[in-house]
Amino acid sequence: MSTASKPSASPAASSLTQPVNGQKADRVFRGVAYACGILILVTLAAVALFLLFRAWPLIGGDQQANSAVIENFTGGKAKSFWGYVGPLLFGTVLVAALALVLAFFVSIGIALFISHYAPKRLAAVLSYIVDILAAIPSVIYGLWGGLVLVPAIYPFWNWIAEYLGWIPLFAGPAANPPRTVATVALVLAIMILPIITSIARDIFLQTPKLLEEAALGLGATKWEMIKLSVLPFGKSGVISASMLGLGRALGETMAVLMILSPGLKYSFKLLQASQNQTIAANIAAQYPEADGIGVSVLIGTGLVLFVITFLVNLLARRITEKAGK
Amino acid sequence: MHTNLARRAFAALCGVALAVAAAACGDNTDPSDRPVSNASSISGSFAGAGASSQQTAVEAWIAGYQKTNPDAKISYNPSGSGAGVVTFLTGATVWAGSDKPLDSAQVEESKQVCSGSTAFDVPVYISPIAIVFNLRGVSDAGKHINMDAATIAKVFNGKITRWNDPTLAKQNPDLDLPDLPITVVHRSDKSGTTLNLLEYLKATAGKDWPYQLSENWPNDVGQGAKGTSGVISTIDQANGTIGYADLSQVGDMGTVAVKVGDEYTEISADAASKAVADSKLDESVPGANRVVLDINHATTEPGAYPIVLVSYDIACPIYRDENTARFAKSWLGYITGKAGQDQAKNATGSAPLPENIAQYVRASIDAIEVK
Numbered sequence: 001m002s003t004a005s006k007p008s009a010s011p012a013a014s015s016l017t018q019p020v021n022g023q024k025a026d027r028v029f030r031g032v033a034y035a036c037g038i039l040i041l042v043t044l045a046a047v048a049l050f051l052l053f054r055a056w057p058l059i060g061g062d063q064q065a066n067s068a069v070i071e072n073f074t075g076g077k078a079k080s081f082w083g084y085v086g087p088l089l090f091g092t093v094l095v096a097a098l099a100l101v102l103a104f105f106v107s108i109g110i111a112l113f114i115s116h117y118a119p120k121r122l123a124a125v126l127s128y129i130v131d132i133l134a135a136i137p138s139v140i141y142g143l144w145g146g147l148v149l150v151p152a153i154y155p156f157w158n159w160i161a162e163y164l165g166w167i168p169l170f171a172g173p174a175a176n177p178p179r180t181v182a183t184v185a186l187v188l189a190i191m192i193l194p195i196i197t198s199i200a201r202d203i204f205l206q207t208p209k210l211l212e213e214a215a216l217g218l219g220a221t222k223w224e225m226i227k228l229s230v231l232p233f234g235k236s237g238v239i240s241a242s243m244l245g246l247g248r249a250l251g252e253t254m255a256v257l258m259i260l261s262p263g264l265k266y267s268f269k270l271l272q273a274s275q276n277q278t279i280a281a282n283i284a285a286q287y288p289e290a291d292g293i294g295v296s297v298l299i300g301t302g303l304v305l306f307v308i309t310f311l312v313n314l315l316a317r318r319i320t321e322k323a324g325k
Numbered sequence: 326m327h328t329n330l331a332r333r334a335f336a337a338l339c340g341v342a343l344a345v346a347a348a349a350c351g352d353n354t355d356p357s358d359r360p361v362s363n364a365s366s367i368s369g370s371f372a373g374a375g376a377s378s379q380q381t382a383v384e385a386w387i388a389g390y391q392k393t394n395p396d397a398k399i400s401y402n403p404s405g406s407g408a409g410v411v412t413f414l415t416g417a418t419v420w421a422g423s424d425k426p427l428d429s430a431q432v433e434e435s436k437q438v439c440s441g442s443t444a445f446d447v448p449v450y451i452s453p454i455a456i457v458f459n460l461r462g463v464s465d466a467g468k469h470i471n472m473d474a475a476t477i478a479k480v481f482n483g484k485i486t487r488w489n490d491p492t493l494a495k496q497n498p499d500l501d502l503p504d505l506p507i508t509v510v511h512r513s514d515k516s517g518t519t520l521n522l523l524e525y526l527k528a529t530a531g532k533d534w535p536y537q538l539s540e541n542w543p544n545d546v547g548q549g550a551k552g553t554s555g556v557i558s559t560i561d562q563a564n565g566t567i568g569y570a571d572l573s574q575v576g577d578m579g580t581v582a583v584k585v586g587d588e589y590t591e592i593s594a595d596a597a598s599k600a601v602a603d604s605k606l607d608e609s610v611p612g613a614n615r616v617v618l619d620i621n622h623a624t625t626e627p628g629a630y631p632i633v634l635v636s637y638d639i640a641c642p643i644y645r646d647e648n649t650a651r652f653a654k655s656w657l658g659y660i661t662g663k664a665g666q667d668q669a670k671n672a673t674g675s676a677p678l679p680e681n682i683a684q685y686v687r688a689s690i691d692a693i694e695v696k
Contacts, residue, residue, distance in 0.1 A: 072515075075541030151562045176508055177563035179548055261548035261559075262513050273508075273548040285551055289405065289515050 048306065055300035057293055069293045073286055077264050085301050087264040091276030092305065094268070095181055095256065096249035099188035104242055107193050111200035116226060127201065134194035142255035145187035150177050150259060157182060161271050168268060175273035179261040182270040187255050192245035199241035203234040236320040243316035250309055256281035279305040368396030371652050375402075375409020375422030378517055379450045379636050381573065383422070385672035386660045397652065406517065413639055414438060419653055421639040422449075424517030426610065426617040439641035445614035446637040447686045449660050450669060451676040453597035454522055454632045456581035458567040459560050460488060463500055464579025469591055471496045473584035478530030480567060481509055483546035488565060496584075503565075509547025510559045510568035515540040518553065521634045522569050528622035529631070571634065572597075573673040583632065586625035594676040596630035602679030603629055614642055614689040618682065633676065643694050654693040661686045 058066055058081055070084045078084040110130070114123045154176050161172030174180075211229040220228060262277035262285070269275050277285075283298045290298055373383070380403040387399045404412070406423040410431060413421035416438040426446045427435070435444035456477060458464055472480070476492055479485040485492060489502045512519050519540055526534040536543035550559040553574045560566040560578065567581075572592055582589040590596050603626045607619040622631045640657060644650035659665045666677040678686060 072541075075539055075543060076537075147558075154563065173506060175548060176506070176565065177548075177559055179550075179559065257551070261550065263545065263549075265545075274545055285514065291407075 051299060051303040051306055055296055055303050057296040058300040061293070061296070065293055066297065069297055073290075073294065073297070074264060081297065081300060084264075084297070085279070085304050087266055088277055088279045088282055088301060089304060089308065090266050091181070092250060092278040092280070093308070094276060095185055095188060095278055096246055096252075098181070098185035098270070099192060099249040100242060100246045102185060102189035103193045103196055103245060106189075107196035107200055107241075107245075108238065110193075110197045111204055112226060112230070114197075114201045115204035116222070116230065127198075130194045130197050130201070134198055138191060138252055139254040139258075141187055141191050142258035145183065145255055146179075146258040149187060150179055150183060153183060153186070154178050157271050169270050171269050172271060174271040175261070178271070178273075179259055180271055180273050181260070181276055184256055184260045185270070187259060188249045188252055191252065191255065192248050195248060196238075196241045196245045199244065200234065200238050203237035203241075204230050207233045239316060239320050243313060246312060246316075247309055250312065251280050251305065252278075253280040253284050257284050367394045367648075367652050367655055369648055369652065370398040370400070371419045371649070371656070372417070373399070373401045373409075373420045373422060373638075374404050374412045374418050375639075376406045376424045376517065376636050377403035378424055378452065378571065378634060379403070379422045381673045382450050382669040382675060385668045386665055389665065389668045390656060390659050394655070399656070410639065413444070419640070419644075419649055420657070422636060423639055424520070424634065424636050426607075426615070426637055427612075427639060429611050432610075432612040435641070440643040440645055442641060442643045443612040444639050444641050445612060445616070445689055445692075446639045447616045447657065447661065447689050448601075448618055448635050448678065448682065449638045449657075449686075450636040451597060451601055451678065452634045452636070452673065453572040453592050453594060453630055453676055454518055454525075454569055454634055455572045455575045455592050456522075456567065456569050456583070456632070457557070457560055457575055458579045458581060459564060460503070460505070460579065461564045462503065467577075467579075468500065469580060469582040469589075470500065471582050471584065471589040474526065474529035475531070475533045477581070477583070478526045478533035480507060481511075481526070481546065482533065482544065483509070484533070496589075505565040508563060508566045510556050510566050511542040511547060511549055512553075512556060513542070513549030513551050517636070518569065518571060518634055522632060524620070525622045525632045569632075571673075573675070583630060585629050585631060586627055588627060590628055590630045592630050594670055594674055596628055597633045597676035598679050599626055600624050600629035600631045600633060601635070601676065602626075602681055604682075606682075606685060614692045616682070616685045616689055640693065642692050647696060650693055650695050654690060654695055657690045657693075658687075661690065 066081065067079050070078055070081060074084060078087075110126070114126050114130075118126060154174065157174040157178045157180070158172075158176070160170050161174040164170045165172040207230045211233065212225055215225040215228045216222075256278050260277065260281065261273040262282070263274035264277060265275050267275040279301050283302060286294070286298055380401065383401040383403075387401070390399065391397060401422070402409075402412075402418075403422075406425055409418075409421040410423050410427065412418050414431065414434050414437070423446070427444060432443050436442070438444070456472070458470060460470070463470060470493070472493070473496065476485065476496065479492070486507055487504060488507055489504045494502055517540065519542055520538065523534075523536065523538050523543070527536075527538060542549065548559060550556045550568075553570050556568045556570050557574055557576075557578070560568050572594070580592050582591045584590075585600075600622075601618065601620065603624045604621040605619050607617040610617045617637075618635050620631070620633060620635060624631050638657060638660070640653050644653060660669075661678060661683065663677075666675075669675045670677055
């Protein structure tokens, strides 16, 4: 990400007889690096402008037509844009946060196992598998979730609803087939698991040997050593990794679209169907039927998602900075 | 954005196609030399657009029509009823398929593309809508469940929540119904299938169905699934589910036998035909030549199955272009005739147009002016 270019310390030694002017290459490289850095800013600005421009009829246009379109989308359940995007936003954050909670601890566990516990050869194989998992496209997870996991996991959710149903989150009866937030969160957790694991592993491996050996030398057990040296060292990196995972979960479309039975409620009933919907999946579901203003409404919800993703990253940056001090 | 572009591109393409067709016609020998009934005289490229429900049937019709008219190139864009009518009213397509008849404003607007005359709609595709369920011990044994309209409404309304509810047990003395929750599965997207089921419930269930008519599912009962395929796969996934879908998509899943009069009628193409035959024309619609059905959902005709989706084709009585007019007349004549209706029945399980309706359809199509 860093765009600063370091001047080369020693002149190029391609020829010993003729002096080589490294300044020109240096300048060219600096230019290229600057261009790349600026390009990312331009792209971001272009996306933001596109969203604002296309969502404009929503803000500056005929409000009556807007609410008619929104009523049409929702079958009369929502009338204003905020009444429409509110539950969607709630669903998006709920699903993504659940997925992150589910994935986070398992990821850290896998990463620590690979970096500090597993025998060398097993660690290499595991690393490789994690990287492959990270590369599987989300539609595959969606298909697997929709066709295999949904029918298979019902007995488990039913058991939870029966014995833990007194917790409002798990209020029964569990929907059958369980095309619910709980199932979606599980699939998303599996999806973001390899991303978090992969980054966390790399960071844990970079823990200075000196710190680890010092802890062990003071008589710490392996777990105490990890607690004292590895985890504090990796903290900010792990937070960045989770935010990357959260970002993917927030924007995930296909897997949600293929599994979730959508609803428009502010509801925490994870095991019941037709409670929530996410912004991204909603755009994909409604787009084919949308016309002029309808497209604007959907892009407006996209703008909200964009802003939320932005805020989440900003927050993560703040936390990372604090942790780094 | 994308659809708009695609629509525009499609419209432009159609315009070009029509121009080419017109040019091709100019090159031909005088069309009046040939009898209209000579099917082989139709050539050129013709486009229609509209209801996706008709798509499979239209594909079968195109294949059948081209057997006798190998020079006619026909395309159908299943862009949806609303989009199909809009495209038709721009003059880019020869005909539109729609799950809904035209409204008064659209009839008025059609004067621009129909050379001053007004467009008309005729029913071409009647598809029975099945109430599908998955219940171990019943549906996998090939058995039907009997339900009257009020029971269906209460199930889809969340009032009846278990399969062994006394209301169900009383109507199905031969079945051993399990103590299992009912999971309702409905469409999560807008759909003509939903609208037609709701029309049936509204007309027959009375106070048990308090909702307004809509293409969106009106309540929060059960689960939503995208498209007919989504509904079918969701029902397939769990024991105790019930939903609705076009008969052609049902396969060997269990279907509900609906109470009509004193008997329970199992779903079939011919039973749906009977219900349509027992229906009246809606005479109140403005415009000439229109055949709009007012389906008699509350029919008591023995053996009739009253939950049907009627899909219309919309065309002009006068076309600017001679070749297009001849095509429209022969094409609509073919698809609403016996051969075409049988073709659709074989391909999709649709119900053939009953004779008492077909005569009005023929009269309307005959009104297309061909010099």
